[in-house]
Amino acid sequence: MMKVLIVEDDPLHRSYLNEAVRAALPECDTVIEAENGGVGEKLARENKSAHIVMDLQMSPRNGIEAARTIWKERPDTRILFWSNYADEAYVRGISRIVPEGAAYGYVLKSASDDRLRLALRSIFIESQCVIDREVRGLQQKSLGHANGFTDSEYEILVDIALGLTDRAIARRRNLSLRSVQNRLQQLYEKLEVYQPVGEDSEEGRFNLRARAVTVAFLRKLLNYSSLERAEAELSEWLQAR
Amino acid sequence: MMKVLIVEDDPLHRSYLNEAVRAALPECDTVIEAENGGVGEKLARENKSAHIVMDLQMSPRNGIEAARTIWKERPDTRILFWSNYADEAYVRGISRIVPEGAAYGYVLKSASDDRLRLALRSIFIESQCVIDREVRGLQQKSLGHANGFTDSEYEILVDIALGLTDRAIARRRNLSLRSVQNRLQQLYEKLEVYQPVGEDSEEGRFNLRARAVTVAFLRKLLNYSSLERAEAELSEWLQAR
DNA sequence: AGATTTTGTGCGGGTTCCCGCAAGTTGCGT
DNA sequence: ACGCAACTTGCGGGAACCCGCACAAAATCT
Known part of the structure; x- marks a missing residue:
């Protein structure tokens, strides 16, 4: 049956x-x-x-x-x-x-x-x-974007997690260089990564790009299998050029 | 008993x-x-x-x-x-x-x-x-460093995975800026990340720093719990300054 | 349709990163 | 002790990144 x-x-x-x-x-x-x-x-x-x-x-x-x-x-x-x-x-x-x-x-x-x-x-x-x-x-948050991420933000998050440069992302997503950097700004803001401007001595500075990926990981926005998939898609795209 | x-x-x-x-x-x-x-x-x-x-x-x-x-x-x-x-x-x-x-x-x-x-x-x-x-x-490889990573290489891998800048790493590990960058070179080499110098048109360029972290993840050199631990140690160190 | 919020682009400059070259230091073997 | 390898540090330059300011294009609201 x-x-x-x-x-x-x-x-x-x-x-x-x-x-x-x-x-x-x-x-x-x-x-x-x-x-x-x-x-x-x-x-x-x-x-x-x-x-x-x-x-x-x-x-x-x-x-x-x-x-x-x-x-x-x-x-x-x-x-x-x-x-x-x-x-x-x-x-x-x-x-x-x-x-x-x-x-x-x-x-x-x-x-x-x-x-x-x-x-x-x-x-x-x-x-x-x-x-x-x-x-x-989680579904609510993603869509209602109260504190969630839009698809384009998520997309760029994946791209920097893969280790692409701004220029490479621009080509891949058909955007100008500046647009890519703009999205990165949004992403950094939503992930709450920024320079903890220790005004006097150079304070514990972060490389925002790398930091964003880590924070995303710790928040389970990314995990092993999502990386794996993204990596596969990337190499596919690299073939087709 | x-x-x-x-x-x-x-x-x-x-x-x-x-x-x-x-x-x-x-x-x-x-x-x-x-x-x-x-x-x-x-x-x-x-x-x-x-x-x-x-x-x-x-x-x-x-x-x-x-x-x-x-x-x-x-x-x-x-x-x-x-x-x-x-x-x-x-x-x-x-x-x-x-x-x-x-x-x-x-x-x-x-x-x-x-x-x-x-x-x-x-x-x-x-x-x-x-x-x-x-x-x-795995143990063999790590120690015999045939294709494995020394502790100092692993250390710096964790540091860039956390999103620290070269300068911050230098302070944390008591090294000069250049030494940190040197170790990064070794790391990139061992992880086999490099610019696929597409000599004519700008080819699929990578941000080596971010790329190294991803590759390490895919190779299971890093995983969620190691990041979690490293993050805890970092914020501890940031407290003590 | 007109107003208002997104979203995409360009320019410019201050930092940080990537890395070749070169010299000093440490460690280890034979 | 000597020599060779491995590690550290400095200098310098070209590329990439971070980001403020300003303006077009597109989407959304009323």
């Missing part, structure tokens, strides 16, 4: 998920397991109607990459992301690839069994999106 | 460890559990003779921070680190704090039950160090 595909690298978590799925969805007769994104993509292709619950942070090929190719092939696939962390980097990565009107979910591993059960049923049966509170909070 | 303290934030992994410990060490009569580094420190203090197996990557207070304070109080405590990753950043972090002649271990979560059992017995009964192969490899 219903097939569910589990993509999760940790064996303990995988078997826990398996049990949870069977308990929450009696109408589900088959549960398939994959231990990383690559295998996950393959199994998703082979079992056309599979609904998916998967981890982010696997290797090789993490959950976001896998989701992107899966959704590209079948945009109506329902995916529940089940992750340890609610980094803004993940949230942005996902909301960038979720297809129009697709049903998906994001629940944290720290959630109760009940929350997980509810999410499974809502998404797979009711086609409703279920986003964990904490994750929800 | 013997007490073992488990410090691990994931409930599934925690109960798995609990079972593994009981199975591997019949001479152990009490197993205590803590769900983060802070609680771990407290329980270690209260149960003086406890042997410890713990995760890195917890919050608040990760395994390295917890180990440092525990070893500071009782340097003969035996600790087995049980982690998902073998980042060089972790390996360096640990080997910096392990006391003279202390017995400790580092096994990956992906290791077999048998490996874990063996490690538990070797460390807690025989007082022998047990380091997983992959982790071992």
